[in-house]
Structure formats: C-alpha cells, structure tokens
Amino acid sequence: MFEIRFHGRGGQGTVTASRILALAAFEEGKYVISFPFFGTERRGAPVTAFTRIDDQPILLKTQIYNPNIVVVLDPWVLDNGDAASGISQDGMFIINTRKKPEDFDLERKTFTVDATSIAVSLELGTKANPIVNTAILGAFAKATGLVSLETVVHATMESSPNKKQENADAVRQAYISVRIG
Helix, strand or coil: CEEEEEEEECCCCHHHHHHHHHHHHHHCCCEEEEEEEECCCCCCCEEEEEEEEECCCCCCCCCCCCCCEEEECCCHHHHHCCCCCCCCCCCEEEEECCCCHHHCCCCCEEEEECHHHHHHHCCCECCCCECCHHHHHHHHHHHHCCCCHHHHHHHHHHHCCCCHHHHHHHHHHHHHHCEEC
C-alpha cells in the first residue's frame, strides 16, 4: 500500500489534489481512499489531506502517520508544521518550490517543481493566491510512476469545475519540468 500525505495551505487545492489523485488511481483499477484533515478552516491555514492507493481493498481508515510520499504544496509548511514527521525510510518528498532538490536537507529522495509559476502563467487562481494542485499532480505522476500522466490529465479534466484545459496544461507542464534530487 502507498500512503500519501499532502500538506498545503487553505485555498491552494490541497484536498482537491488528494481527491484527483485518488480518482486517477481508481481509473487505473486500483483501490483508493482519500480524505482531508482540517484545523482552522480559513484561507491560508495549514491543510492536510491523505490518499491511500493499493492493489487490494483498503480497510484502514486512520490518518497517515508514516507516509511513503509527502507532497508539499507550500514550502512554508516544511518550516512551520510537521510535514516531514514520520516519513518512511525509503520515502520521498515532492515539493512546490523554485529551489533545487539538493537545497533541501530532508534525508529522503526529493523532487521539486515550480508549480506556483505554472499556476500563475495559466491564470489558475491569482498571482497572490495561485492554485497549484493540478501542477503538483503532474510532478507526482513523473516522480512516482504510481499513476500515468494521461490518467492524471483525464481525472483533472473530469474534476475541474472550470479552466479544464488550463488545469490539464498545468499537469503536463509540471510533469516535464519536475527536478529530481
């Protein structure tokens, strides 16, 4: 079973990213479960979401404490939260940042992508509050290979209430621009 924990801030699409990933994995015939955890429900507050993916039915319904993969939509949460806690020894990070993977000392395989610039260029959200969720999923597909690019694009097109093409383009752009540590 793969356990994925998403960390972001309210308004970035953290919960939606978790759900789109679950839909993509489901479309590929896998068993999935996805759910959020909210603290203070307001724009900018820390948000955590969880996705489990397996080839067998998933009976575990708890939060994810020891993820295989940590997806960080806002690097602020690395310094101001518990995003890195409990990650498995062979785990990996996928981080939305302009920095290179080697700029992080996380002692795990690290991938980075500038999802913010991609979202801004495609006018997903605003410059002040870009919605980076679909771009980070493109990086996820490339970094992990757990779901295919085209399945993530399809799930994104199905899930996006508007700007479907721009969100699909964000997935594709992040897929080709992810940096591997």
